[in-house]
Amino acid sequence: MAPKVLVSDKLSETAVQIFRDRGIEVDFEPTLGKDKDALAAKIGEYDGLAIRSATKVTDKILEAATNLKVVARAGIGTDNVDKVAASKAGVIVMNTPFGNMITTAEHAIAMMFAVARQIPEASASTHAGKWEKSKFMGVELTNKTLGVIGAGNIGGIVCDRALGLKMKVVAYDPFLSEEKADSMGVEKVELDELLARADFITLHVPLIDATRNILSRENLLKTKAGVRIINCARGGLVDEEALADLLKSGHVAGAAFDVFAEEPATENPLFNLPNVVCTPHLGAATTEAQENVALQVAEQMSDYLLTGAVQNALNMPSVTAEEAKVMGPWIKLAEHLGAFVGQMTDEPVKAVNILYDGVASEMNLKALDCAVIAGLMKPQTPDVNMVSAPVVAADRGIKTSTTTQAKGGTFDGYIKVTVVTENRERSIAGTVFSDGKPRFIQIKGINIDAEIGSHMLYTTNDDVPGIIGTLGKTMGENGVNIANFTLGRKETGGDAIALLYVDHRISDDVLTTLRDTGLFNSVSPLEFDV
Numbered sequence: 067m068a069p070k071v072l073v074s075d076k077l078s079e080t081a082v083q084i085f086r087d088r089g090i091e092v093d094f095e096p097t098l099g100k101d102k103d104a105l106a107a108k109i110g111e112y113d114g115l116a117i118r119s120a121t122k123v124t125d126k127i128l129e130a131a132t133n134l135k136v137v138a139r140a141g142i143g144t145d146n147v148d149k150v151a152a153s154k155a156g157v158i159v160m161n162t163p164f165g166n167m168i169t170t171a172e173h174a175i176a177m178m179f180a181v182a183r184q185i186p187e188a189s190a191s192t193h194a195g196k197w198e199k200s201k202f203m204g205v206e207l208t209n210k211t212l213g214v215i216g217a218g219n220i221g222g223i224v225c226d227r228a229l230g231l232k233m234k235v236v237a238y239d240p241f242l243s244e245e246k247a248d249s250m251g252v253e254k255v256e257l258d259e260l261l262a263r264a265d266f267i268t269l270h271v272p273l274i275d276a277t278r279n280i281l282s283r284e285n286l287l288k289t290k291a292g293v294r295i296i297n298c299a300r301g302g303l304v305d306e307e308a309l310a311d312l313l314k315s316g317h318v319a320g321a322a323f324d325v326f327a328e329e330p331a332t333e334n335p336l337f338n339l340p341n342v343v344c345t346p347h348l349g350a351a352t353t354e355a356q357e358n359v360a361l362q363v364a365e366q367m368s369d370y371l372l373t374g375a376v377q378n379a380l381n382m383p384s385v386t387a388e389e390a391k392v393m394g395p396w397i398k399l400a401e402h403l404g405a406f407v408g409q410m411t412d413e414p415v416k417a418v419n420i421l422y423d424g425v426a427s428e429m430n431l432k433a434l435d436c437a438v439i440a441g442l443m444k445p446q447t448p449d450v451n452m453v454s455a456p457v458v459a460a461d462r463g464i465k466t467s468t469t470t471q472a473k474g475g476t477f478d479g480y481i482k483v484t485v486v487t488e489n490r491e492r493s494i495a496g497t498v499f500s501d502g503k504p505r506f507i508q509i510k511g512i513n514i515d516a517e518i519g520s521h522m523l524y525t526t527n528d529d530v531p532g533i534i535g536t537l538g539k540t541m542g543e544n545g546v547n548i549a550n551f552t553l554g555r556k557e558t559g560g561d562a563i564a565l566l567y568v569d570h571r572i573s574d575d576v577l578t579t580l581r582d583t584g585l586f587n588s589v590s591p592l593e594f595d596v
Contacts, residue, residue, distance in 0.1 A: 067216075068089055069090050069091070069092050069114060069334075069371040069372070070090070070091045070093075070111060070112050070114070071090055071091070071092045071093070071113065071114040071115070071116060071234060071273070071371070072090075072092075072093050072108070072109065072111075072112040072115050072116070073085075073093070073094045073095065073096065073099070073116045073117075074093060074095055074098040074099035074105060074116070074117055074121045074141075075079075075096055075099045075116070075117045075118075075119070075120045075121050075362045076096045076116060076118060076120075077096065077116060077118070077120035077140060077237070077349055077363070077364075078356070078359065078360040078361070078442060079117075079141075079362065080187055080360070080361060081357075081360035081361050081364040081484070082230060082300045082364070084361065084364035084365060085364055085368060086313055086369065086463055088188070088368040088372060089372070090114075090367075090368055090371060090372070093112075093567070096142075097224070098249075098304050099117060099118075099121025099122075100120050100121075101123060101129065101405070102124070102126075102477075105121065105127060105384075106126060106127055106286065107130070107327050109127060109129055109131040109132060109134065111133065111135060111423060112130045112131070112133060113133055113135050113136070113371055114134070114135060114136045114137075114370075115131070115134060115136065115137045115138070115364055116138050116140065116142050116367060116416060117137065117138070117139055117140070117146070117167065118139065118141060118145075119139075119141065119143065120146075121135050121146065121148055122146050123146060123147040123148060123152065124148055124151070125148050125151035128148065128151050128152060128155045128157060128327075129155075129545070130145070131155070131157070132584070133157065134155070134157050134371055135156075135157060135161050135370075135371065135438075136153060136157065136158040136159075136160060136202045136367055136371065137157055137160070138156070138159075138160040138161070138162075138363045138367045139159075139161045139162070140162055140165075140360050140362070140363040140368055141161065141162060141165075141166060141233055141350055141357075141359050141360040142161055142162070142163050142166065142170075142350075143158060143161075143208075144161050144302065144380060144547075145273070145300075147159050147283075148253075148379060149381055150303060150457075150565060152357045152381060152453075153381045153453055153454055153456075153457045154458070155160065155192045155452040155454065156384050156450065156453045156454040156458055157453065158183070158370065158422065158453050159378050159379065159380045159381050159473055160363070160366055160367070160370075160376075160377065160378050161378055161380060161553070162358075162359040162363050162366065162378060163219060163349075163360040163378055164219065164328070164360035164362070165355060165359035165361075165362045165452035166349070166352075166355035166356075166358065166359055167219050167220050167223055167530075168223060168297060168354075168355070169349065169350055169351075169354065169436045169562075169592055170220050170226045170349040170355075170356035171220050171223035171227060171350045172227075172251055172293050172352075173230075173298050173324060173345075173349045174224050174268050174270070174296055174298040174324075174325075174349075175224065175227050175322065175403055176297050177296050177298060177322035177343055178207065178266055178268065178294070178322065178424050179207070179211075179340075179343070180203050180322055181294050181320040181321065181322040181341060182204050182206070182207055182266075182294065182320075183202070183204035183205075184202045184320070184341055184363075185306050185343075185435070186343050187202065187340070188201075188202040189342065190472060196590075198285040200472070201291075204237055205265075206209070207228075207232075207233055208231065208232045209232060209234065210231070210232070210233055210234070210265040210266060211234045211235075211236060211242050211263050211264050211265050211266075212225075212233045212234070212235050212236070212264065212265070212266045212267075212268065213230045213236050213237075213238070213260040213261070213263065213264025213266065213267040213268070214228075214235060214236070214237045214238070214239075214256070214268055214270065214529050215237075215238050215239075215260065215268070215269045215270065215271060215280065215281075216238075216240075216269060216270035216271035216277075216299070217237040217238075217239040217242050217247075217250070217252065217270070217517075218239070218240055218270065220299075221239070221268075221270030221271075221272045221343050223497060224268060224270060225237060225250055225251075225252050228576040229251050229252075231296070232563050233266075234253075235251070235252040235253065235257070236252065236253045236254075236255045236259070237250075237252045237253070237262065238254075238255055238256065238257045238260045239254070242254055242262060244402050248345065251492065254474060257285070257513065259388055261288040261289045261290070262288060262290060262554075263523070264290060264291065264293060264538050265292070265293060265294070266293070266294050266296065266371075267281070267289070267293060267294075267295045267296070267297070268296040268297075269281070269296070269297045269298075269299045269303050269304070270298075270299050271299055271300075271303065271462065272299075273299075273301070273302045273303060273473070274552065277303055277304070278302055279302070279303070279305050280297070280303050280304075281303060281304040281305065281309070281498075282305050282308065282431060283305050283307075283308035283311075283391045285525050286304075286305065286312055286317075286318070287317075288306050289317070290317075291317055292317075292318075292319045293317075293318055293319065294318070294319050294320040294321065294322070295309065295318060295320075295321045295322075296321070296322045296323075296327055297321075297322075298323075298325065298349045299325060300325055300330075301325040301327040301328070301329060302327045303520055304333045306326070306327055306334060307335050307337055309321060309335075309336065310335035310336055310339060313336075313339050313340075313341075313342060313429060313540070314339065318587055320337075320341035320342065320343075321336060321341075321342045321343070322342070322344075322345075323336060323342070323343070324342040324347055324348055324349050325347055326564045330345060330346070330450060331346070338350075348578055350388065360583065365433040368502060368548045373387050373390055373391075374390045374394070374583055375387040375389075375390045376390075376433075381453055382414065382433075382436065382452060382453045383411040383432035383433045384430075385430055385431060385433050385437065385569070388428070389433075392429070393429055393430060393433065393434070395498040395502045395503070396426060396434060396435045396481070396498055396504075397433065397434060397566070398437075398440050398559065398596075399481060399497070399498055399504035400434045400435075400437035400438045400441065400481055400483075401437045401438070401440055401441035401595070402439040402441060402496065402504055402506075402518050402594055403418045403438060403441035403481060403494050403506075403592075404418075404437065404439060404440065404441025404443075404483060404484040404590065405441035405442070405444060405445065405483075405592075405594055405595075406441075406483075406494050406506070406509075407483055407485040407492050407493075407494055407596075408441060408442040408443065408444060408445040408446070408485075408592070409445045409592050409593070410492055410524070410590060410592075411485055411487060411492060412570055413488060413489065414462070414487060414488065415442070415462070415464050415485055415486070416463075416464065416465070416467045416484075416487055416488065417464065417465045417466070417467065417484070418433060418438065418439065418442060418459075418464060418465070418467075418483065418484070418485055419466075419467050419468075419469070419484040419485075420434075420438055420468050420469070420481065420482070420483055420484075420497075421469045421471065421481070421482040421483075421484075422434070422469070422470045422471070422481055423467065423469075423470075423471050423472075423474050423475070423477075423479050423480045423481070423482070424471075424472065424473035424474070424477065424478050424479030424480065425430050425473075425477035425478045426480060426497075427471060427472070427478035427479065429469035431470070433452070434481065434544070435456075435458055435466060435468060436452040436455060437452055437465065438455075438481075438483055439455040439459050439464075440452045440455035441457075442459075442474075442483075442485065443458050443459060445593075451581075462486060477497045477507065477591070479497065479498075480495050480496060480497040480507060481496055481497070482494070482495035482496065482508070483495075485528070487550075492510075492568040493509075493510070493511070494506060494508065495507050495508040495509075496508075496518075499592075503517065504518055505517060505518065506518060506552075506565065508562065509524075509554070509563055509565070510526075510563065511556065512554040512555060512556055512561065512562075512563055513554060514552050514554040514557055514563070514565060515552060516550070516552040516565045516567070517549075517550045517552075517565070517567055518594055518596060519549060519550065519566050519567035519568070519594065519596060520591040520593065520595075520596050521538075521566065521567070521569070521571050521572065521592075522563075522565060522566060522567050522591070522593075522594065523565070523566040523572055523584045523589070523590070523591055523592070524563070524564070524565050524566075524588075524589075524590045524591075524592055525537070525563065525564045525566075525569060525580070525587075525588065525589050525590070526561065526562070526563050526586065526587045526588045527563075527585055527586045527587055528558075528559070528560075528561070528562065528587070529557075529558060529559050529560055529562040531557045533553075533562070533564060533585060534551075534553070534564075534585075536550075536580070536585055537564060537580070538551075540576060540579055540580055541566070541568070541576070544573070544579075545566060545574070546569070546570065546572060546576060547566050547569040547570075548566055548567070548568055549567045549568060549569060550566070550567035551564070551565075551566050551567075552564065552566075559573055563577075571591070571593070573589045577589055577591060583586035
């Protein structure tokens with residue numbers, strides 16, 4: 067059955083057609099997102115939801131979205147999506163951070179020019195029939211110092227354009243290395259130094275706890291007298307009341323804002339102040355950018371729903387289409403390994419340690435980690451998936467650690483999962499053979515070669531005669547067909563295990579019969595989603 071997508075905000079017809087061309091059923095209702103009750107009533111039908119800023123994806127909407135797998139925002143900002151609730155619901159949240167980078171960076175440069183030369187006020191004055199040439203004395207950008215807060219994708223483009231204008235650029239970004247700064251031609255500085263040196267300050271960071279009010283009253287007072295401030299990133303990065311006070315006092319010579327703490331902004335402390343340029347969140351508002359993000363969101367959602375490729379996800383590691391093809395069997399193996407220890411563990415898990423060997427160590431480990439945790443959590447939380455599993459595990463205080471190593475054995479690569487509880491550790495390892503099928507290769511330190519089936523039986527026992535016969539006889543007498551039978555032991559007379567792959571779920575009566583023989587230390591049925 068073809069996946070079904072709802073487009074609840076305005077999106078280009080070209081983007082909608084991409085869904086259809088890819089074989090995805092799509093309903094285009096560009097005004098539905100404004101009606102939360104109507105959206106909640108309908109969202110349960112869909113696998114995917116494509117939005118812009120009008121649709122609010124709240125926890126209530128997600129509760130109603132019983133089939134939803136992915137929400138994708140055409141644009142960067144996802145403030146209108148409850149990402150915590152989405153993660154708990156197992157819904158991937160995507161955005162399109164690259165489609166409007168150029169446009170947003172250009173808008174910041176345009177706003178910088180506008181406030182430097184007081185262009186909007188001069189235009190309004192001239193339209194009014196005045197000729198106030200001496201009133202609008204501006205400043206040049208050449209040789210001025212531009213302070214860029216956030217030198218990522220958009221901030222990096224602003225840096226490049228500013229250097230082309232012969233400005234000196236200083237950048238504050240905790241994630242910017244000295245080497246990267248050198249290659250960009252900018253000077254990496256701490257925030258206080260940027261505030262003290264910059265003639266213009268432009269912000270290009272997301273709104274998170276670490277950046278909220280990054281230009282607070284305290285920090286604004288640290289700025290150079292006559293500074294001009296541009297914000298085309300997110301509302302809430304600047305204390306607008308404090309900035310208004312400093313504009314009135316003359317400490318700040320001008321400001322240009324495209325975003326505001328409260329939007330739509332019908333009133334604001336910055337409005338109607340001299341040399342303050344305001345636009346209604348136009349950063350991405352060009353024909354090219356709107357088309358780019360719309361096409362990108364359609365391609366990303368289609369790729370995920372059809373191939374499992376994850377791009378620009380905010381709550382799950384990205385997996386390219388090429389990675390998805392190669393990693394598919396390894397992701398399934400990781401889930402099976404987690405599911406094995408999850409079904410075998412009946413006490414609270416404290417930690418999960420994952421070892422990646424050989425070719426497995428060169429893959430997308432974050433995605434594999436998520437698959438292991440999803441498999442581990444599923445026996446107790448059936449609705450969990452790769453998106454929600456890390457959140458559920460974190461809520462339960464489970465710590466996850468990852469180790470990699472070069473090829474260290476017979477196999478080209480393998481994954482070993484060790485679960486730690488208060489009283490014990492339990493480990494299992496597996497690999498993917500050349501036929502693309504996952505195999506268990508070690509349990510409790512005992513080497514095996516076990517094919518994985520939907521229904522399995524795991525037993526532990528002392529290495530004594532009669533085990534094979536007892537298992538075979540009991541299964542035969544109860545009509546249980548054995549598809550695969552694997553044995554292993556540490557040494558003669560020591561610990562031994564058996565792993566059976568059978569055609570149907572094993573009944574409680576069969577399990578009781580085996581346990582009553584007294585031959586087995588443990589008898590455990592296992593179920594795997596193969």
